[in-house]
Amino acid sequence: MSAGDHLPARVDELEVRQAFQDDTIQALNDVIAAQQLELDRLRRSLELLAKRQADFAARLPDAAGDEPPPPHY
Template identity: 55%
Template sequence: MNMEERVTELESRLAFQDDTIQTLSDELVAQQRLIERLQLQLAALAKRQEDISGQLESAGDEAPPPHY
């Protein structure tokens, strides 16, 4: 294998690696966006659960009707 073939092979590998790195980077960005969206949804659900459990607790504190 002469020097020119070696350089061509290395350039080919470099191009492939650059493409792979870009693909992985794009996927990482997409996953980070998904994680952020899921965190917002989880926070909203936790807030909703707190609101509902607060309503249930306040309903449980009411005195029983007089016929009890």
């Protein structure tokens, strides 16, 4: 059996491996795309929470305000 006799089997094996790798790359790409969507959603939620917190803090009386200390000081 010569080296040329193994060539079709080697080509078949390489084609199977390439198909598997293509499927794996597509699956990984799908995961990355889904993670990017989730990351964008979380970033928007965080920005909204930060804005709400800033708005809330702006409505609170000043902690170092002009109020005199309580009588027991």
